[in-house]
Every structure is written in structure tokens, then in C-alpha cells.
Amino acid sequence: MAGRCWKPEIWHGIWIAGLVQGLIHDVPTVAELIDRIIAEAAGLISDRLAGVLNPTKEN
Incomplete structure (x- = not known):
């Protein structure tokens, strides 16, 4: 398997x-x-x- 490129198959996209x-x-x-x-x-x-937008005035 080393050195081999993965090539997508058309059916993978169709399945998803x-x-x-x-x-x-x-x-x-x-x-x-x-x-x-x-x-x-x-x-x-x-x-x-x-x-945050409308802080209450508690102090």
C-alpha cells in the first residue's frame, strides 16, 4: 500500500x-x-x- 494514491470512486459521493x-x-x-x-x-x-447588549444597572 505504501506509495499508492487513494483515488475516490464515483459511488462514494453518490452514497453521501x-x-x-x-x-x-x-x-x-x-x-x-x-x-x-x-x-x-x-x-x-x-x-x-x-x-451584554442591555446590561442592567445593579450598582
């Missing part, structure tokens, strides 16, 4: 693509996808970083 196809439930437009990403990011920022 076939497994992932079942996880795709919709195909949004680019605009819809960007809107979802922005909404998700805004939600994460407001939920997880609320204390």
Missing part, C-alpha cells in the same frame, strides 16, 4: 448525497434563506447576549 437528500425538507429562494439566517441570528443575539 443519497443519505443527505432525506434531510432536505424545502428549497427556499435566496431571499428567504437570507431572511431566515438574519432572523435566527437576531434571535440568538437577543436571547443569549441580552445581558
Whole structure:
């Protein structure tokens, strides 16, 4: 085996693509996808970083 190059077989990619196809439930437009990403990011920022963005005045 030493010195031999590994050459991918075409069916390796097909197998992986076939497994992932079942996880795709919709195909949004680019605009819809960007809107979802922005909404998700805004939600994460407001939920997880609320204390950083709007610190309470305890002192």
C-alpha cells in the first residue's frame, strides 16, 4: 500500500448525497434563506447576549 494514491470512486459521493437528500425538507429562494439566517441570528443575539447588549444597572 505504501506509495499508492487513494483515488475516490464515483459511488462514494453518490452514497453521501443519497443519505443527505432525506434531510432536505424545502428549497427556499435566496431571499428567504437570507431572511431566515438574519432572523435566527437576531434571535440568538437577543436571547443569549441580552445581558451584554442591555446590561442592567445593579450598582
